[in-house]
Amino acid sequence: MTTAVGRRGTLASTRPVGSEGVLASVAAAHKQRKTRDRIMVWSGIAAVGIGALLFWEYGLELIVNQRYVSQPSDILRRLVEMASEPGGMLWRNIAATMIEAGSGYLIGVVIGLLGALMLSFSRRAYEVLEPFLMAFYSIPKIALAPLFVMWFGLGYTPKVILAALMVFFIVFMNTVAGVRSINPDLINVTRVLGAGRWAMMSKILFPAASPAIMASVRITFSRAMVGAILAEFIAATQGLGYMISRSSDQFDTPAVFAGILVIAILVMAVNGLIRWTEARLLPWNVQGVRG
Amino acid sequence: MSVAAQGQARSQPSERGREILAQERMRYRRAARSHRLFLLAARTGVVVGVLALWTLVSGRLVSTFFISTPAAVAERLWELVVSGDLWFHGRFTLTATFLGFVLGSSLAIAMAWPIGLIRLASRVVEPYFLIAYSVPAVALGPVFILWFGIGLTPKVVLAAYFVFFIVYINTVTGVQEVPSGMVDTLRTMGATRKDMLRKVIFPSALPYILAALRITLPAAMIGAVVGEFIAANRGLGYLTRAAAAAYSTSGVLAGVFVLAAIVLLLSILLRPLAKALRWQPRVETQGQAG
Numbered sequence: 169m170t171t172a173v174g175r176r177g178t179l180a181s182t183r184p185v186g187s188e189g190v191l192a193s194v195a196a197a198h199k200q201r202k203t204r205d206r207i208m209v210w211s212g213i214a215a216v217g218i219g220a221l222l223f224w225e226y227g228l229e230l231i232v233n234q235r236y237v238s239q240p241s242d243i244l245r246r247l248v249e250m251a252s253e254p255g256g257m258l259w260r261n262i263a264a265t266m267i268e269a270g271s272g273y274l275i276g277v278v279i280g281l282l283g284a285l286m287l288s289f290s291r292r293a294y295e296v297l298e299p300f301l302m303a304f305y306s307i308p309k310i311a312l313a314p315l316f317v318m319w320f321g322l323g324y325t326p327k328v329i330l331a332a333l334m335v336f337f338i339v340f341m342n343t344v345a346g347v348r349s350i351n352p353d354l355i356n357v358t359r360v361l362g363a364g365r366w367a368m369m370s371k372i373l374f375p376a377a378s379p380a381i382m383a384s385v386r387i388t389f390s391r392a393m394v395g396a397i398l399a400e401f402i403a404a405t406q407g408l409g410y411m412i413s414r415s416s417d418q419f420d421t422p423a424v425f426a427g428i429l430v431i432a433i434l435v436m437a438v439n440g441l442i443r444w445t446e447a448r449l450l451p452w453n454v455q456g457v458r459g
Numbered sequence: 460m461s462v463a464a465q466g467q468a469r470s471q472p473s474e475r476g477r478e479i480l481a482q483e484r485m486r487y488r489r490a491a492r493s494h495r496l497f498l499l500a501a502r503t504g505v506v507v508g509v510l511a512l513w514t515l516v517s518g519r520l521v522s523t524f525f526i527s528t529p530a531a532v533a534e535r536l537w538e539l540v541v542s543g544d545l546w547f548h549g550r551f552t553l554t555a556t557f558l559g560f561v562l563g564s565s566l567a568i569a570m571a572w573p574i575g576l577i578r579l580a581s582r583v584v585e586p587y588f589l590i591a592y593s594v595p596a597v598a599l600g601p602v603f604i605l606w607f608g609i610g611l612t613p614k615v616v617l618a619a620y621f622v623f624f625i626v627y628i629n630t631v632t633g634v635q636e637v638p639s640g641m642v643d644t645l646r647t648m649g650a651t652r653k654d655m656l657r658k659v660i661f662p663s664a665l666p667y668i669l670a671a672l673r674i675t676l677p678a679a680m681i682g683a684v685v686g687e688f689i690a691a692n693r694g695l696g697y698l699t700r701a702a703a704a705a706y707s708t709s710g711v712l713a714g715v716f717v718l719a720a721i722v723l724l725l726s727i728l729l730r731p732l733a734k735a736l737r738w739q740p741r742v743e744t745q746g747q748a749g
Contacts, residue, residue: 213586220587300502306726308680308681314700401597424602424605
């Protein structure tokens, strides 16, 4: 939309004198329509959100037992209560899960990136390993959670490994796909000009694959979170997953929802941070992102 | 090859030329065959090497308790098959997977069609779907257990939840990503809304929907298994977790192997779905399965 307007604006400046009045009125009408459109959307969003919350608060208990669904006000109260507890359990749980998911995410991204770039040097090796990589890629990584808990106990290790594994394959596969989609002419020219391996990697492979890499880096933090939380469900002594599953065992529905709310906020905050960093580092790369 | 083919098209090659062509073709075929053989040998080598290394290391460098042995895992798998446990537990997981898949995808498509067609509606609900999508579905597992007990229902619901958002987002994208030139052309030609839906919007949304369905069947299975991890008394997820609780490494590995085999099989079975619409450009699918 904005580009269309911009184009029309530049056209207007080259038009002969006399048409300005018409163009200005068209532009004004367009602007007005856009403003009205935006107001409609935002008020719609607000209405849906407020309506849903009000229904949850006052209407839902008429249909289902309140013990199961809780109430927004109860959830908020419980959240505040947990946040201001003397032991600071909520904060400790948040810290534990963030450490697990964060370090797993970083490890997964770095290893996935390095592994894929290394494999991109040898076409042979890639061809040999491809079926195994595909098989590993498609198996549900979370099925390995009990195994990691058994191997590494109750501490941070199994959660970090599971989170890293959840991230690794996405980054790896995307990087490989990005490297393989490079125009071969580019590689040939670089080779003819006498580039070494390092130059080839830093000047061609990495920059050309960077959109695919960034796409994967952008979407994988929530997967790291899933890995950490699931491992906490299975066996843990702290963390948000542990908190949720224990609250669920105790039928403390508000606490369960409070935990989910905290997770959602954390995931969205980190996603926002990643997007902000990307906009700083690779401003040419940013587009509308979903999913 | 291509140069030779061009030459052939223009005029008949001479006797000598035909000879060269035949030689070239032979050489190409031989190279392709030796490459295939190399790949086969190397891949077999990788499998054999890993299994041999695993057997060797187990009990010598690492305790058998932790990594078991290939033979023990195979034996455990065989036991599961013979005793009927595999079928018993697998049945529950597969039932939950398919019910969840059907429920989640049909709900998603039913919701995405009307919402995707009305721009204002889709823009209004979009932020809520993005928020709900960014909540790790896994975190809702305990909630569903709390609501629906430990039977089949929570697994079906969790599987459906895993499926729903991916199918929804892709269907809305497909419905909205209709080439606008086509829409304009059809409108100029006097198409009714019904024609538009049937002849333009549906065909152009179809590849998105099919692609989403293809990647979400494994996702449904993961949802079902996560539900079984959290609380269950049957199913493959339960089997795996129970083995871990009993410190039976071979049991856990056998469970993982079965889960991996089923997911692989499902994705291979669904591969023709992508090829069914060969005339359509490949679409970028959003969302990922765990």
